[in-house]
Amino acid sequence: MKILLAEDTKDMNRALTAVLEHEGYEVASAFDGAEALEYIDRDSYDVMILDIMMPKVDGLEVIREARNRKIVTPVLLLTAKAEIDDKVAGLDAGADDYLTKPFSIKELLARIRAMVRRSVDYTEQDLQFRDIRLKADGMELIAGNSVRLSQKEFELMRQLILNADHPVDTEFLLSHIWPREPEAESDTVWLYICYLKRKLEAVKSAVRISGEKGGSFLLNE
Structure with a gap:
């Protein structure tokens, strides 16, 4: 299972990548939104994890661009802000779920499993x-x-x-x-x-x- 992780804080990016790979996920790691869009151009993913505040292109723009391209991959948005406006902006842009920093690794992994499970469970249930x-x-x-x-x-x-x-x-x-x-x-x-x-x-x-x-x-x- 492939995950696109876009997080500009290098230490956090590397730590999350290591955890996800340890859990058996294949991870494409980007350090800004522009790099994330390049990954999206080249490959497809089961889940995308995007930080909301990134250089070059922020997480909201990455989501909007993905949805404009008809990419329906579930998106988990990471944000350091707890204000409701930031959550609303992310959901309006097309995010499926969000986590507010700081968060536990157990919660992150649970959210990923839930997103993947829901995607599978909904197949052919019109x-x-x-x-x-x-x-x-x-x-x-x-x-x-x-x-x-x-x-x-x-x-x-x-x-x-x-x-x-x-x-x-x-x-x-x-x-x-x-x-x-x-x-x-x-x-x-x-x-x-x-x-x-x-x-x-x-x-x-x-x-x-x-x-x-x-x-x-x-x-x-």
């Missing part, structure tokens, strides 16, 4: 509700047109469709989508609900998500 289709291959939401979803957005929409006959409460979503992420809270669920509302409008679907922050959510027209 779902439909009213005029929308959730396509596992490429993690697309399709109606009048299509848009790519992050892994968390995909999981959330999947749960809403699978439970379309009854409201799904915030605690259920936290336990099923963020089971090993103690920092996730009702605000996290609401943030992703808002993302999905915008993306339903973007694909010109008649489907809407009803519900209030901290409560239960239901798909309807």
